[in-house]
Amino acid sequence: xxxxxxxxxxxxxxxxxxxxxxxxxxxxxxxxxxxxxxxxxxxxxxxxxxxxxxxxxxxxxxxxxxxxxxxxxxxxxxxxxxxxxxxxxxxxxxxxxxxxxxxxxxxxxxxxxxxxxxxxxxxxxxxxxxxxxxxxxxxxxxxxxxxxxxxxxxxxxxxxxxxxxxxxxxxxxxxxxxxxxxxxxxxxxxxxxxxxxxxxxxxxxxxxxxxxxxxxxxxxxxxxxxxxxxxxxxxxxxxxxxxxxxxxxxxxxxxxxx
Ligand SMILES: Nc1ncnc2c1ncn2[C@@H]1O[C@H](COP(=O)(O)OP(=O)(O)OP(=O)(O)O)[C@@H](O)[C@H]1O
Numbered sequence: 001x002x003x004x005x006x007x008x009x010x011x012x013x014x015x016x017x018x019x020x021x022x023x024x025x026x027x028x029x030x031x032x033x034x035x036x037x038x039x040x041x042x043x044x045x046x047x048x049x050x051x052x053x054x055x056x057x058x059x060x061x062x063x064x065x066x067x068x069x070x071x072x073x074x075x076x077x078x079x080x081x082x083x084x085x086x087x088x089x090x091x092x093x094x095x096x097x098x099x100x101x102x103x104x105x106x107x108x109x110x111x112x113x114x115x116x117x118x119x120x121x122x123x124x125x126x127x128x129x130x131x132x133x134x135x136x137x138x139x140x141x142x143x144x145x146x147x148x149x150x151x152x153x154x155x156x157x158x159x160x161x162x163x164x165x166x167x168x169x170x171x172x173x174x175x176x177x178x179x180x181x182x183x184x185x186x187x188x189x190x191x192x193x194x195x196x197x198x199x200x201x202x203x204x205x206x207x208x209x210x211x212x213x214x215x216x217x218x219x220x221x222x223x224x225x226x227x228x229x230x231x232x233x234x235x236x237x238x239x240x241x242x243x244x245x246x247x248x249x250x251x252x253x254x255x256x257x258x
Contacts, residue, residue, distance in 0.1 A: 001062055001077065001158035001187055002026050003048070008057035010043055010211075017043045018054070018211045025159070025187045032198040032219075033191045035208030036232050041191040042083060044208070045163050048189065049080040061159065075103035079157035081148050083164050083191075087136060093147050094132040097122055100154030115154075122150040125180060127173070141168035149177055153184075162190035166197060199223055199247040207231055223247045 003025040010018035018040050025031045033041045046052040048059060050066065059066040061077055069077075079100070087096070097119040098111050111119075123129050126146040131139065136147060145168050152160060160181065166174040174194070178201045181188055192198045198205055199219040207215040207222065209231050215222045225238045234251055241248040 003159055003187060003189060004060045005048065006058050008044065008047060008054045010047055010052055011055050021213055023206055025189045027187055028185060029203045030182055030188045030201055032202035032205045033189065033208060034195065034198055034205055039208040040211040041208055042163055045161055045191055049078065049161050050074060072103050077157055078159045078161060079152035079155040080161045081152045081163065081165055083167065090135050090137045092132065093128060093134050093136055094119060094123065096136050096147050097150045097154050100151040103155065118156065119154050122153040125153060126150045142170060142173060145169055146173060158186055160184065160186055160188045162188065164191050164193060166194060195223065195249050199249065200244065219247055223249065
């Protein structure tokens with residue numbers, strides 16, 4: 001599976017939020033989308049998961065124009081974990097995860113034993129088995145996030161789109177989710193705030209500023225103190241971590257507290 005977005009522009013109200021963005025995620029790649037608050041990461045992702053149609057440009061999934069595909073077909077190919085989940089009714093955790101199976105089934109078709117197996121396995125992978133019968137509404141923010149990731153896993157899609165998947169997670173589950181996603185072996189496009197996680201896990205990054213891509217490439221090449229200053233207006237010390245061999249970013253407080 002390959003995702004290619006070509007010359008995407010998106011407007012909201014009278015304002016152009018995304019300007020002529022080209023982006024590609026190749027088979028097996030973990031691609032990160034980084035940039036400050038309001039730079040347009042979620043807006044761009046929304047156009048990729050078909051919530052916001054671009055005013056210009058086209059998006060291709062394995063050469064097929066995304067907006068020409070039936071919604072069920074794009075749901076079979078692409079799983080999404082959004083930043084906020086809009087769940088209207090209270091479902092159990094297992095029911096939430098089983099919703100991930102719906103693109104594979106006919107209307108009103110019951111869950112098969114195979115669906116149940118896939119759903120339970122997905123819950124086990126995010127460490128949420130013991131919560132199967134709990135109400136989704138009763139979960140903490142981090143627990144909800146893990147369930148939504150399990151739902152995306154249960155969907156068994158060929159491409160995963162994530163909007164800040166580690167938001168709300170404690171450090172153990174941040175690493176667990178990133179490991180899990182990395183191991184899937186399917187292409188992943190993920191908005192990320194944590195630059196150290198981006199450096200550790202991403203094969204390539206796109207850096208957004210004010211709706212434009214200002215840098216792209218592998219983290220080792222593009223994550224520099226100059227780039228971070230230009231994009232985030234923060235001073236950093238960027239080094240190579242002696243154990244991981246990956247870029248490690250230390251942030252300096254602007255109040256002189258180091
Ligand atoms: N409905 C809307 N009308 C006008 N502007 C909007 C609308 N929705 C979002 N915006 C603006 O679009 C810009 C990009 O927002 P977006 O949520 O894509 O940024 P982001 O990079 O995901 O930010 P964050 O890191 O804070 O989640 C912001 O300036 C936001 O205020």
